[in-house]
Amino acid sequence: MDWNEVESDWGDITFLRSATNAVLGVPVGYAGTRDALRAKAAALGARIPEDAMLLMGAGQFRRPVMLEVEGLDPSTRGVWAPGGVAYTRLLPAPWGELKKLVKETESMATAKYGRRPDGVWVWYLTCRICSAQRSFETLILAHYGTRR
Numbered sequence: 001m002d003w004n005e006v007e008s009d010w011g012d013i014t015f016l017r018s019a020t021n022a023v024l025g026v027p028v029g030y031a032g033t034r035d036a037l038r039a040k041a042a043a044l045g046a047r048i049p050e051d052a053m054l055l056m057g058a059g060q061f062r063r064p065v066m067l068e069v070e071g072l073d074p075s076t077r078g079v080w081a082p083g084g085v086a087y088t089r090l091l092p093a094p095w096g097e098l099k100k101l102v103k104e105t106e107s108m109a110t111a112k113y114g115r116r117p118d119g120v121w122v123w124y125l126t127c128r129i130c131s132a133q134r135s136f137e138t139l140i141l142a143h144y145g146t147r148r
Helices: 030-044 098-113
Strands: 006-009 014-023 026-028 054-056 062-069 085-092 119-124 137-144
Touching: 014 030, 030 054, 030 062, 085 098, 098 119, 098 137
Parallel strands: none
Antiparallel strands: 006 085, 014 026, 014 062, 054 062, 054 119, 085 137, 119 137
């Protein structure tokens, strides 16, 4: 699927939610949070799709983290079924550029949909070890809930 400057339906997507600490916006303990979400999904009997989204939100001292899962009742504690749509951009986001690219994506989405997104999320498509070789591939998502 092409992810750059497209809209995708989130009507059937479900996430497990958690958070990681941050120091002045820089996530700390992200890998541990990711692993804890995977363990929670297994404990709840959820299926983690191949290439599941692992999204991070904004925050100075705490940053929300969500893992895409299947097979969970949305009313389960820690589960979120956001509905709506996501406008996405696939970009190279080297260190120091992400904040600018998130603001740019938010501005583009606001122009397209006539209002600010309900949330903006980042999906790092590369690990910190292979980021440079893969041009720091990052997906930025502007989410719009069911109200439009």
